[in-house]
Amino acid sequence: MNRDWVHNKNRLSNQYKAGIESFMEVASHHMNEKNETPCPCMKCQNMNRHSLPIVKAHLWRYGMSVVYHTWIYHGEQFGIQRQDSPPTTTQEAPRLDDYTFNILNDAFPRDINIDEDLVEEDDMLGGTEDVGDDRTNMHWVETDKYEKLVAEAERELFPGCNASVLTAMVQFMHAKVLNHWSNKSFDTMLEILSDISPKPHNIPPSFYAANKMLKDLGLGHEKIDACVYDCALFYKEHEGKDKCPVCDEPRYKPSTSKKKSKVPQKVLRYIPLKPRLQRLFMSNHTAGHMRWHKDKKVDEEGIMRHPADSIAWKEFDKMYPQFAEDPRNIRLGLATDGFNPFGNMSTSYSMWPVMVVPYNLPPWMCMKEQYSILSLLIPGPKAPGKELDVYLRPLIDELKELWEQGVQTYDKLSNTIFNMRAAVIWTINDFPAYGNLSCWSTKGYKACPVCLEDTTSTKLRNKICYMGHRRYLKKNHPWRKDCQNFDGSIEMRDPPREFSGEDILLQLNQLMQRKVGKHPDNLDRKRKRTPMELNWTNKSIFFELEYWSKLKIRHNLDVMHIEKNICDNIVGTLLNIEGETKDTPNARLDLKDMNIRTNLHLDKDENGKIKKYLAEYTLEPADRRAFCEFLKFIKFPDGYAANISRNVKDGKISGLKTHDCHVLLQRILPVGIRPYLRKEVCAPLVELSSFFQQICAKTLNVVDLDRLEVDIVLILCKLEKIFPPAFFDVMVHLAYHLPREAKLGGPVGYRWMYPIERMLGKLKGYVRNRARPEGSIIEGYIANEALTFCSMYLRNVETVFSRPERNDDASETNAKLSVFIQNARPFNGYKMLLLSEREMEPIYWYILDNCEEIESFRNEHRQILESESPFNIEQRLRQSFPQWFKKRVKSLYTQESTLI
Known part of the structure; x- marks a missing residue:
């Protein structure tokens, strides 16, 4: 019809x-x-x-x-x-081009081919009986948004233009984001385009109008008012209240005008998680990747390349086989950290975004910014601290629904609807945020959140140190009875026991009820904890998740910040940098209090002046300058590391970033300190560098981790014999737990803060209105979310998904020899040089060893190559080298010299 x-x-x-x-x-x-x-x-x-x-x-x-x-x-x-x-x-x-049709079809799926066999199979996996009816429960965007976008996709930008308004604006906005255009420059570009285009046209008049059009491709967010003292959210049963149900503070700011709308004192921005996870299955570009961990991952006994290879993942599958049966069910990592949105430390402001990372994706997509989801934006200006759980309530409620009930989701790959479930398998955070999320105070005598009540700590004159690593040695190890070289005592204790989820729940049951919030009248804020409460502040909201107490690892120690702190301790102490060295006068007095290492005790000269002897772990002034000169002249491959030489000045190193410390600790220190320190001091530092190199590898071997678990104890004990007790803060102690966590969670690249910190930097760049930083960030994120989704479909345009490598050497070559066939891109113009005979010798050797074209010649002289020593082979080879071949290699090399 x-x-x-x-x-x-x-x-x-x-x-x-x-x-x-x-x-x-x-x-x-x-x-x-x-x-x-x-x-x-x-x-x-x-x-x-x-x-x-x-x-x-x-x-x-x-x-x-x-x-x-x-x-x-x-x-x-x-x-x-x-x-x-x-x-x-x-x-x-509708007259839609392929590009626009694909975007709208994946963003708003409508016509689904319902295959009866697939429906029956989906029912067996926990799907629904009537797919058509249950589609009403799916959280898809309103139909009117789709109709508006279709209307924009049908309108020409101007008469005769091949691009629609929607297509053109997506590409323009994508160029704006990729090249960091300002809003004003974008408005200027639209004005110029409007003037030169044929009339009538449909070009939006401003960035605001273009952004408003594309926001319909995003998935929106919700605003939830909060108490100014972080006591509660005006959410669910408290949604209609005008005063805080805990401290009775007003919900809105006081205003004398009755006409103005009410302005809440604090607003939590909540970005629903379900539609973001659903969109991963709705798009052609991600639906297949969401089951990579089950369908395409290569399993190899004892090798870990992805969190799916870890013990924690596999144990979770055993505990919940129904969840593991469908590979489309999602494992999530939750990350949070505070940051100053203004980039100005003189302005005190702490905002806390909460992000979610889906681990179903393959390694090259898993931790990328494009696939990470901002879920909560906790407002400043003060950090939530112990009240972080108050702001996590909407996310936890949604996670409970995703675990207990799931959500009906359209799978583009199989063209079916299935019941998607999700679970958070661990959190990613730095050490202060670890304390907020786990509710275990990471300060004081029991600061270690793994050892808990069995933490070994000692009070020094002005700080607490965490030594006692001899308790991890074997019972008959001679160092256990070595008093003088350690802390002056015999160590015969057993290692701290491992605490299960059930043990932790028993401890949490001993907590006294605490009133939440930062209201000045809240006396519980300053109440001291009883001995029964240990270092627990309250019971974490994560324990409301049915599976949380059964996880093998709940919160990850951040290797990035552990490396940073250990590197700062080592560099500051070696170079005796004021304010950073651990070899202070108080540290020398600590040695006297312990009655150890008498050669380092403070002494008085004839004039009564305190004399501090130079320790074996401190570089001489001349050695310090030589080491700094060494750092100044180091050259790194492009993109490998920052220019550390900029941080070296007057024999001191300052202002190192976390990645600078990562490179310095693992690669530079083992080489740079060898000429200046005795072997007994240098060797443990080199071993520590090797330890972090292996623990940070992309591929981990369980056998190697077992060995590292033993090695780190010996390394820390050796350091205890060298450095003063003040050197051993809690971050140094945490290095002991890293091998165990690597066995439980897999490679640290999926569990450290580097990708999270990069995302925080991106969020900081969204701030346009400094008076409303949270609003700026959330609007920028929603707009960029829509553009990121659209950029998957762009062709012949540079996007975050098709961006060329930083050093793209792709170029055509006319090489004739296989050894010169590699592509190379010259930086500048080139000059023809005549090489000397001595300079040509390495070229002969390289060609002789690697060129396929002279295989027969290499076989003919194999006896010479294998029998002679490296010192005599050059002379013999000169005699045996045919002159015709020597001339031919030289002529061919001249032709290929531009490639070198």
Whole structure:
């Protein structure tokens, strides 16, 4: 039948009336047992079933869906051309280009091919019995947004233009984000484009108008008011209240004007998680990757390349086999950290975003910014601290729903609907945030959140140190009874025991009820903990998740900041940098208090002046300058590290970033300190560098981790014999726990803060209005979220997904020898140079060893190459080298010299 009536905007016309009657005749033959049929109006989109009179009324009121081309819910087969109608014309379907059609189809899936076999299989995996009815429960964007975008996609930018308004604005906005254009420069570009384009045109007048159009491709966010003292959220049962249910503080700022709208004192921005996770399965570009961990991951005994190889992941699968049965169920990592959005430390402001990372993705996608989801934006200016759980409430409620009930999700890969569930398997955070999330105070005598109550600590004159690593040695190890070289005592204690989730729950049951919030009248804020409470501040909200107490690892120690602190301790002490060295006068007095290392005790000279002897771990002034000169002249490969020489000045190193410390500790220190320190001091530092190199590897071997678990104890004990007790803060102690956590969680690249810190930097760049930093960040994130989704579909345009490498050496070459066939891109112009005979010798050697074209010559002289020593082979080879070959190599090399 002719379906031009679908696009007739005059619903009172005879054509539209006849079209409805013809459709109702078809629909009457496809009713369920309740005499209902899917309603194809623009509002229902076949997601609801109604009786025939209601369907007819909807078609009169809302119109027929313009994207319902094949009536698969009313008897037609998907993908088969209708024989009783003419070929599709431009009037019969929206005039969308392939690019726009793919974006809208993946962002707003409508026509789903329901295969009965797949439906039955989906039911067995926990799906629904009636897919058509349950689609009403899916959290898809409103239909009116889709219709608006279709309208923009049908409008030409200007007469004769091949691009629609939607297509052009997506590309313009993508160029703005990629090249960091300001809003003003974007407005100027639109004004120029408007002036030079043919009239009439549909170019948006400003960035605001273009951004408003594209925001419909995003998934939105919610605002939840909060108490100014962080006591509670005006959420669910407290949503309609005007005062805080805990401290009775007003919800809104005081205002004398009655006409103005009420302004809340504090607002939490909440970005729903479910639609973001659903979109990962709706897009052609990500749906297949979301089951990589099950379908394409290569399993090798004892080798870990992905969190799916870890003990924690596999144990979770054993505990919850129904969850593990469907590879589309998502494992999540939750990360949070505070940051100053203004980039100015003189302005005190601490904002806390909470992000979620899906671990189903393959390694090259897993921790990328494009696939990480901002879920909460906790407002400043003060950090939430112990009240972080108050702000996590909406996210925890959603996570409980995703675990207990799941959400109906369309899978683009299989073209079916399934019940998607999700679980948080651990958190990623630095050490202060570790304390906020776990609710274990990371300060004081029991600061270690792994050892808990068994933490070994000692009070010094002005700080607490965490030594006692001899307790991890074997019982018969001689160092256990070595008093003088350690802390002056014999160590015969057993290692701290491992605490299970059940043990922790028993400890949490001993906590006294604490009133939340920072209200000045809240006396619980300054209440001292009882001995029974240990270092627990309260019971974490994460324990509301049914599986949380059963996880093998709940919170990850951040290797990035541990490396940073250990590197600062070592460098500051070696170079005796004021304010950073651990070899202070108080540290020398600590040695005297312990009655150890008498040669380092402070002494007085004849004039009564305190004399501090130079320790063996401190460089002489001349050695210090030489080491700094060494650092100044180090050259790194492009993109490998920052220019550390900028941090070296006057024999001191200052201002090192976390990645600078990462490179310095693992690569530079083992080489740079060898000439200046005795072997007994240098060797443990080199071993410590090797330890971090291996623990940070992309691929981990369980056998190597078992060995590292033993080695780190010996390394820390050796350091205890060298450095003063003040050197051993809690971050040095935490290095002991890293091998165990690597065995439980897999490679540290998926569990440290580097990718999270990069995302925080991106969020900081969204701040445009310094008076409203949270609003700026959330608006920028939503807009960038839509653009990131659209950029997956861009072709012949540089995007974050198709950006070329920083050093792209792709170039054509006319090389004739296989050894010179590699591509190379010269930095500048080149000059022809005549090489000396001595300079040509390494070239002969390289060609002789690597060139395939002279295999026969290499076989002929193999006896010479294998029998002679390296010192005599050059002379023998000169005699045996045919002159014709020597000339040929030289001539060929001259032709290829530009490539070198």
